[in-house]
Amino acid sequence: MPPPNLSEKLASIRGVRLANSSSTWDISFDYPPDSPHGIIKSITPHDTHSSSQRTSQPALALPSLTHPHIHLDKAFIHNEPRNAHRLPLTGSFQEALSLTAAAKQDFTLPDLLRRGEWLLAESVSAGVTAMRAFVEVDHTVGLKCVEAAVTLKKQWHNACEMQIVCFAQDPIFSTDYGDENTRLMEQALEKYPQIDVIGTTPYVETSLEAAKKNIDWAVDRALQLDKHLDFHLDYHLDTEKEALMWYVLNTLIQRGWNTHSTRNQVMLGHCTRMTLFTSSEWQKLAQLIHTHDVPVSFVGLPTSDLYMASPPHQPDTQHLARGTLQIPELIRRYGLDGVLGMNNLGNAFTPWGSADPLQLACLGVGVYQAGTRTDTELLYECVSTRARAAIGLAELEQSLMLWEGQEANLVLFCDRDETGCGVSRPRGSVAETVWDPPGRLARDVVFCGRLGISGLAGPRDAMYRFLP
Incomplete structure (x- = not known):
């Protein structure tokens, strides 16, 4: 195509x-x-x-639309006949990890290019002119997902500006494959200059110590290689687990990552554990970011979070809470930078939804009870101008008005x-x-x-x- x-x-x-x-x-x-x-x-x-x-x-x-967080290699796995036996049965996160890991064993370059083209075509036709695309690197897929992304980035450069995230979905400091996964990440970063972002998933490590090593490695390598940084973080609703958010922010501050030392952005995705923060915790978080001028953006991923982010199973109750970042409140109450992203499409992590970011803004009207005209303008910004700025492709523009000198998107x-x-x-x-x-x-x-x-x-x- x-x-x-x-x-x-x-x-x-x-x-x-x-x-x-x-x-x-x-x-x-x-x-x-x-x-x-x-x-x-x-x-x-x-x-x-x-x-x-x-x-x-x-x-x-x-202004045109933006995908600030979308998985290119895992899009539309459910549309492949070979995966007909890999459809969700429980909808749990562990099941999604297992089913996706099995599907990844069958990834081929033609398959990745075909499904990637589906995603690009449906996104561009909806009005998307920029996207941050995650592609996984690990012992199962090697570098083939990055290779597919590099090919698609070149083929579609006249229609959409693609940022490639070299992404470690699997552990890099624990399990039998941690060392190999780290080696492959390093190999990809050396081989493909087209990579714009380093991304990891600290919470998949088997211990808190390994999760913190994961964060340290990603921050250090991003600074050394002058890349943007993107974490999948705190994707749970378990009050017994430590929020890694604090460690990430303190590490960024200790390493000197602020707007005076680098123009690169830090994106934190999911962060559903933060929906359990108290007001004082939010104020502490905002003060930490503002005081140290850390260029951090939070991306809410409601289609995935509402489907999957639930508290530990409680068999004696019918109440099943769901969690997703309250993006309008982050922006208005705490002065933080927040955007909205699609995350996954057509796979066990998110089997529902489309590639249209405007549908995500529409969902936000109900999720955030944000139905006023002012609300809708903010929601549009979160899938447009704010999203483009958050991934480092533009300066943050607080208005949807067009202006002279703006790129013609x-x-x-x-x-x-x-x-x-x-x-x-x-x-x-x-x-x-x-x-x-x-x-x-x-x-x-x-x-x-x-x-x-x-x-x-x-x-x-x-x-x-x-x-x-």
Whole structure:
């Protein structure tokens, strides 16, 4: 499956609406000779008198979407016929580890490329122009998952900016395979300069001591190699277990990881144990991060967390609590940086959900009871501008308004009939797109100033002007 066809360079998009504006605007683009990326040159009021009679509502132009945390190699395992006997029976975390470990034994490069293309195609068509993609390195898969990611990153570079995470899902300081897994991680980091991020899962180690060694190794190697850092952390709801969050933060501080010493970001994912923190613990955590200026972002992964993150089994009760980071509260109450990610798709860790980040923002309305217009704008930021900044691809921008000099990565929500009944229901605001996201056929995606050509979107659309 080839990447999507892209248009010629856009000169302008005319007569669109922007976030928090009822007026219509024209967006023009520029292409600096020293950069492969198109940028927004100007945003000016649209002259409605010079336009032909419009029969549909103007498209809504917003910043494009981002996957800040998604597993490329494990996507859509359930769609492979060879894994028909590896479907969940209990839904437990240990079962997901076991089923996925078995499926990994059958991974081949063609299989990884095919499923990776499914993920990329469905993501890009939804409006995703950047993603942080985890690929595993261990004694079972060797380096083949990284090899697949490097191939896909090159093939799809005109449609999506991919960050590759060299990821240790398995232990690297315990079990019979720890030494081999560490050796393979080091080999991958040496062989593939395309790797952008080092990621590990400290909680899979068999002891607290090994988990802390895991953290030490990852922090040190990321600093030495000038990479971003990404931990799967504290993925449980057990108050008897020590939260590794404190050790991670103290290690980062001791090693001198702050915004003055490095531009690289630290991402902490899942962290469901933190949902049991008291208010004073949260305040202590926020003060630690702010005082030492540590560039830490938290990524909530609600589709996985709500499915899997539950407290230790209690047979005498019907109440089964679930935990996922309260991202809006982290941002508003404690001034922390938080975003939302898809995590897994179509496997035992997360057998439900789609590759559309906007559906995740929609889920957040219910999960966080965040249904006001202001809430929806924050949720959109968490799968868009905030997410892009959190993975180190942009400066943190607190607004969904477009601005001059911004990279030309947009998604336009168009008034198109998706029902086949000759009826369309437009989405004229951020709130309307988050409350009930329109389908992919109503979305046009612009990457670096070029329009992705789909079945309905194309140069024939009157609002687009192209360079000669």
